[in-house]
Amino acid sequence: MKSIYQLLIIIFIVTVSCSKEKKGINTAQTESTPPPFKYWVWYGAGANVADSIHIKQFKKYASSGINAVLIDTRADADYLSKVAPLAIKEGLEVHAWMFTMNRPGDTTALKHPDWYMVSRSGKSCFDDRPYVDYYQWLSPSHPEARQHIWNLVEGLAKVEGIKSVHLDYIRYPDVFLPVGLLPKYNLVQNEELPDFDFDYSMASVDKFKKLFGKDITQAEVPAIDIEWKQFRLNEIKAVVDGAYDIAHKHGKDLTAAVFPYPEMADHMVRQRWDKWNIDAVMPMIYNNFYNEGLDWIEFATKQGLTDLKAKQTKLHTGLYLPEMTDNELAKAIAIAKQSGASGVAFFDIQESHFEVIKASH
Template structure:
């Protein structure tokens, strides 16, 4: 026989019902973030407009892209100033400094978004002769030991000199700017055909006594020496080696921040499929999150298909838990109605934050922010009432 609900049980029932309903207006999300691509940082007016728009429309975190292709949207002694702001009519203009000041004034968290290994991706060469493109071609990742792809040049994750340079870049940012966080992007290999830089190959050979290029090319001689089982074992070691090189940098950045400014949050944008991230890109982000090397990861679940996005976020949550995960959702490739559907779908899974890619794509479409705010994101006035 069913007994009536006691007042205490009734109270719990209403709490449970409230927990279910709350996500419909974004209440369960602690973090509502925007990736801000470098184009929005090219003038003081555009920076001010960006921070004002983010605040007005209910966001509380901006990830501002201050390192894109081996350049700097800030003042640096290691990296040349970005071409987009060279010759600015305001010579003292510092995009990162202004973004931090304006963002903090608006109550926003501001994270410096830095592209790590990618160095260049244009058919036109850099203008500045001090760009790393010219200074260290010996640091480039290579797909077959000699060839490079001029439209997509990455630094080699396997070179200690590259790691040292990148740590200098990171240290300069965290020392000189009052950022709340550091956000890593392109912290990976270009794909599974890299890296066969001669120095990188030599380092692998010193450990395993085999040329990784021969292993990748399926050398018959190696197959005769090691056999099928031996080749499979070496291939697994090669995958682990690649991931180890990237993880060593993430670990070093974590240690640097812990030593210098432990209150700074460290995060990374990552490939959404766990297995593909590891095998194809050498990106073992589940280890980074589970070891506490990063405070959170943002799987870039940019698919137009909401079911795919939900599957990818669910897989990521199983791998690292919801506390170390924000869902990255693309806005550039779908209507706002579908973006809203995806936000609500991943929030229903229990994620603590979302990050939209990008501010720039939303800003280009009139009414996009207003529709997001009306359909999901509470405005500052609504936040005060609540």
């Protein structure tokens, strides 16, 4: 009798195993197989673009093997609701791209001059902007400005069908520009210059004073005050972590465009993204901005992955394409893959690049 039971058990196990094989189920293989390398693109469509133009572009992306599109929403949930379905219909994953701390032309924020960051030289981004006119940065320390940003995140996160809310300009203004851009502004930045060192707004200064008992405006050399630096890193982290909770509440991920790797981002723009609660980052490893070759893409990607080692955050290497030849792009994609990135994100794809992207799969 015992042998009959054993035989029945063996038959049952074999039957279940065969059934799983027929259905394509292989648990061990599934667990060991890494997810496919992902292709992203930032899509900065204009506000008054016809649906037919969007559809044409989305078809081109999909046919070239691009998986995900980061749609510039201008934080407008209604606009996203109209455009997202067009991309989804073409088989693309949609992510809602928004400007975060930098909010140029934000009609709500412009009613509140005290919401804006202020430089060490006393210039407010409300009406005296660093570098370019569209640099209108809100203070992460102002509770109403912070809530305004979270409200925008929530509006986008409620849109059906999207995968994530994607934060851009989630930092302070550039303390140091990439070296390749300095000649454009006729600048030499060998130290933290007063006009480019933010945030000395009342909201920030008062909050720092309450926490540390110091008036940073009276510091002889604020750049060497480590608590002041860490305070600003923490203020950005708080905005991100709050956005993460909001996105996840609505079943969406949180992603972000960030500077090349955490130590560099910390130094240049007060952004320590390896400390954030976030699902995926796209470091903008724009090598030509820094007068670097393609080998720097490997260095920056690996550095970012090393800093994220203890976290579940995925890293997708961001590439700036206008100054890349077809051959350079093919090499850059291969470098990102070999470096261990989960994918690659393209900014400003040129026409000839589509065949290169397709062939790289």
